Amino acid sequence: MRLPSSWLLGVAFMFSLASHASGAASPSNAANVDDELIQQGEYLARAADCSACHRPPEESGQPFAGGYVIASPMGDIIASNITPSREYGIGDYSEAQFKRALTEGIRADGAHLYPAMPYTAYSGLTDDDIHALYSYFMHGVEAVDEPTPETSLPFPFNLRVSMAAWNFLFLDDAYTHDPEQSDTLNRGRYLVDTLGHCSACHTPRNALMGENNDRYLAGANVGGWYAPNITSDASGIGNWSVEELVQYLRTGHVENQAQAGGGMAEAIEHSLRYLSDEDLHSMAVYLKQVPPTATGPAIDVSQAPREVEPVSPATLEPLRNDDPQAMSDGKRTDGQTLYNGACASCHQIDGQGTDDQFYPSLIHNTATQGPNADNLIMSVLQGVHREIDDYTVAMPAFGEQLNDEQIAAVSNYVLSQFGNPELDVDAARVTELRQGGPTPLLVKAMPWLMAAGVIFALFVLGLIVFLIRRKRR
């Protein structure tokens, strides 16, 4: 399953916007809304990556119709319809209600949204931008009069009212313009923090799944993928130039450096590639000055060796055993054999990729030189898919062709030959990532918390019974 970029998978709950809006408000007359405002709203909706979640299950479906099913540790989440359909979408929302949903996480009927809807980020939206977004969604989006199934998470995550307490803890101060800083930095921060909600993936979560602000943008696990440290530390993007960052945000591909996969590929495909050069530049400039948080040794893939020791082909690929059973044996766990059969056709036997880097180098690559091997493993498991303006990147998924031990073996071969030899992958990690990554503590602890709750309730009940009996005496 593909994961939308802004989706805080493995981290959070899911947004389920009201399908029953309160009927008081009505959208203004389309004829009075100027096209420029709608276009501005469309651009903002791109920057905020709304379509990442609020998409239909099939690619051919209508934009923002919802219905896309997202697997989360809390259960399946169904993206809601945010087209201006009065019955099934947000057609009856007033602008004030729209703003409240975006910035406070409260839908028109007063119910709380789950914070998978990044309202903690959107809380910083300017009123002008909310107006443009509202104009776009009311007049620039075609209404889809089709319901989406209700999201029904298991107890206790189905209690939306608990979000009030969560918001008290984690709905922080919103973005405000800082006159001390340049326009570029202000714009960059607004794009990174508010519209792009980058921290939703790149900032780790605490035990209650709020963002841990002490480790702002310092890297986190998202549905198995590792959203890396993007602070200015050398273990983050400290060794990237602004130009490289801009190119990466636009294409997901910086030669001999990094390629985007998973949720980042989706963020680029659906959102970032549509942003203006100026906006991407602002984001890069802002990221380059985010206070550094170290997450390990410096990463500088340009320092990786250019040449690989030549090896005799006879050593790399000894002549075949013609026994039919040996020729059918797809269970080998020899990393070199697996690499040569499954990977070398594209990444080449020496790991350098093709001359044009259409098939990228595994040597000068953050997926193999980073602080952990999660993105290498996930690329093998799920492949890489990234649609850019004039071409589509499609590394096939090997999750069905290779078992967890084999993926661990081939990953270790890649790491030892081409990547960070300090890293070691075991099959258990592959199993865990195959299942969507580590389970958040809150979900893991829930049976215990619920048991504790039951014991507490029994205690209270016992106390009441005791008191009543004593009173009767």
Next chain:
Amino acid sequence: MATQFDADVIVIGSGALGNNAAFELAQQGKSVIILEAGEHVPRWKIVENFRTSSRKGNFNDPYPNAPWAPTSYQENYIENTGDFDLFPGMLKLVGGTTWHWAAATWRYIPNDMKLKTLYGVGRDWPIEYDELEPYYVCAEKALGVSGSDTDDQSGQGGDAWPPRSEPYPVSPEGDTYYFQRIRDRISAEDYRFIHEPNARTHKPWDGRPACSGNNNCMPVCPIGAMYSGDVHARHAENAGAKLITDATAYHLEKGDNGKIAAVHYRSSNGDDTRLTAKYFIVAAHGLETPKLLLLSEVANSSDQVGRNLMDHTGMGLQFLADEPVWPGRGPVQQGGIFNWRDGDFRREHSAIKHALTNMVPNTAVTQRLLDNLIVGPELDDRIRHDAARWVDISTVFEMLPHAHNTVRPSTRYKDALGIPMLTVNYSVDNYVKAAADVAKRDYANFVRIMGGQVIEDDTGWQNRDHLMGTVIMGDRAEDSVVNGECRTWDHDNLFLATTGVIPASGVINPTLAGVALSIRIADIIAKEI
């Protein structure tokens, strides 16, 4: 009391045709078992088998050839008794022989299917093009076919043909320099070049990456860009079908009311298993399917099972052009010359397709030079020179069905399971020989136009591995094995998913038609269960 079955439908054979039928049925909620004689082998393993062997030119070589599941190159697998030695490349593993094809996915044109009516030779199909057309669309989507929506594939230089209800799923890939140069020069003399629709698409499709021109479709696409039948084995399994490997079907058991009651299969350790189902689909290749029917003595009241064997028996031309044309870059084939695909001449001689082969020629070039005792620095120079100018044309002819062209269970040879292997009796008729003269005149023109130096223009008949006719389709139970639904006349619940049903061969690679017919079989069965 309701009868218990092991499955709604049992599909015998996990090639492209069987798996597509199995997937459709499983997707529609039917319980499906697929039986496969060979094993499941992941692509990386086949690529390894290819890379670590010196026999690169043998397209069966990277695939397991087990005594209990032999490929067609196993000694005595086919004993030929006719004028021509028929030795198609055929594999036994999950995915079948589309592991090594070039993924040409043409449609028949309406006239191909009315050969007898229009030209008085051969047989007609019992169904019209229009009935098959919607299933061609399904098949093209299943395989991810890229093709031209504007070419007149009948080769007559008219408007887009045959008719399509939907455009090709993917646009055509760019032309290789090789294709461009030869087309530009030869088409000046009114030879009409047509782009070949293909399932090695240049855009990602259904989890497959884009073709990047490894030029290794045969024996194996190293990256899985080219469609192969294992794709739909996986889809069928994910949709709930059960795939049993190491399971060679050797007997179809007749039940009451003319139905097939069960299939018996044998595994490599000699164990026999009997499975029952409401419906059976035999999708076991154009040679093995009739063998299974004959061994089981089913479906043969017409005496047509194993008869009417047709390949697109062909011939070839190789020459060195007077300029570098750089063969071997990009896809192994992109189309060819279609002037002789259709026309009134089909009363007199068979239709002809000249396909441009674009495989890396270095091995053939070098072998020829060594045979001529060229060595040392001159060898290097000549390899470079000749490999850049090598032009290879692969011609195929339309065959007619003849009762005397047969495939039968062997009475002399058995495989390791004790199941008879094959005896083939095959010869080429005058209808084809007359076309060969026409083709040779074309060859002379091609060589002249390209300023060529002939390397080989008299190859004799060649295998093309397109097996048809052996369980022929027709509209009369007396002279055909299956009806227009691919349902056997003799057994209501027995369908045959194989290009062996095709009664009029045309000149185009028949796999896409086979997949379309298979999806149609699944639709017909799904409505009846």
